[in-house]
Amino acid sequence: MKSSICFLNGRYLDTNDATVSALDRGFLFGEGLFETWRTYKGQPFGLREHLRRMAKSARALGIPFDPQEPWHARTRRLTRANDMAAGSAAVRLTITRGSGPVSLIPGRAGKPTRLMLVRPLDPKLPEARMRGVSIHLMRCGRGVQDEIRQIKSLNYLPAIIGKQRASAHGCFEAVYHLDDGTVLEGTTSNLFVVKRGTLVTTPVAEGLLPGITRAMVLALARRLGPVDERPLQIADLNSADEVFLTSSSIEVLPVTRIGRRAVAAGRVGELTQELERRYRKRVARSLGMPVGDLGD
Numbered sequence: 250m251k252s253s254i255c256f257l258n259g260r261y262l263d264t265n266d267a268t269v270s271a272l273d274r275g276f277l278f279g280e281g282l283f284e285t286w287r288t289y290k291g292q293p294f295g296l297r298e299h300l301r302r303m304a305k306s307a308r309a310l311g312i313p314f315d316p317q318e319p320w321h322a323r324t325r326r327l328t329r330a331n332d333m334a335a336g337s338a339a340v341r342l343t344i345t346r347g348s349g350p351v352s353l354i355p356g357r358a359g360k361p362t363r364l365m366l367v368r369p370l371d372p373k374l375p376e377a378r379m380r381g382v383s384i385h386l387m388r389c390g391r392g393v394q395d396e397i398r399q400i401k402s403l404n405y406l407p408a409i410i411g412k413q414r415a416s417a418h419g420c421f422e423a424v425y426h427l428d429d430g431t432v433l434e435g436t437t438s439n440l441f442v443v444k445r446g447t448l449v450t451t452p453v454a455e456g457l458l459p460g461i462t463r464a465m466v467l468a469l470a471r472r473l474g475p476v477d478e479r480p481l482q483i484a485d486l487n488s489a490d491e492v493f494l495t496s497s498s499i500e501v502l503p504v505t506r507i508g509r510r511a512v513a514a515g516r517v518g519e520l521t522q523e524l525e526r527r528y529r530k531r532v533a534r535s536l537g538m539p540v541g542d543l544g545d
């Protein structure tokens with residue numbers, strides 16, 4: 250592996266030398282959480298919201314996590330150490346319950362593991378933003394998964410399978426839907442549809458991750474026009490005027506194809522573009538820099 254610097258349990262190390270215990274419950278059972286935030290010129294955006302979401306999920310799983318630790322300073326140090334402070338990057342914080350017994354009941358597990366990694370953004374993003382991307386629909390189940398999806402846990406097997414299937418179909422993202430045709434979200438993104446000027450997205454309560462970008466985009470959209478949070482159906486997708494995805498890394502990303510079928514005229518929609526602009530303005534204002542300095 251190409252070497253880079255990571256933060257592991259208080260130390261900055263070469264990723265090739267950074268190791269966790271073979272008994273780490275994140276490794277054995279996926280008992281842990283993660284958050285990914287984006288940096289612009291080395292500065293994290295939406296960090297408070299990401300830490301709040303992680304703290305809430307950590308409480309739900311009973312994993313100790315302190316959002317007051319210097320995550321901001323660590324993010325800045327990590328981007329500098331990896332020569333990524335001049336442009337944009339994605340920083341991922343992973344926490345696990347730490348090492349403990351090989352039993353589903355954790356008992357007295359050791360100290361939580363905390364790992365931070367930084368990576369460059371997908372180099373294809375600027376072009377994808379101009380042309381729009383395609384999505385692949387993928388069935389998923391109800392049940393305990395509904396609850397799990399609301400927590401950004403390490404159990405990302407459906408997302409891994411989804412991304413691989415999407416890629417095999419030449420698509421950027423896979424979007425989960427239920428047997429009854431309800432469309433939930435992407436493997437690592439939330440999904441919006443524009444229909445006759447109204448922005449529609451499935452409510453979080455249907456069993457999707459409360460995306461931080463989703464919430465920000467909803468707030469921006471409410472100032473522009475009607476917004477409807479209701480369970481989206483596949484039929485809504487197929488008859489949409491515009492479709493887009495959101496996440497911290499991709500921001501607002503237009504979707505111009507569902508499989509091989511074009512969304513409306515197959516061009517990036519107007520409301521999508523307006524929300525892209527407003528989201529970037531929001532980021533720039535929050536980081537105290539001109540929009541032009543945000544980079545791609």
Ligand SMILES: Cc1ncc(COP(=O)(O)O)c(C=O)c1O
Nearest residue numbers: 437438439458460461462496497
């Ligand atoms: C399942 C899922 N939905 C939505 C998102 C988007 O969330 P956010 O806007 O907080 O990055 C993610 C992010 O990775 C995700 O994994």
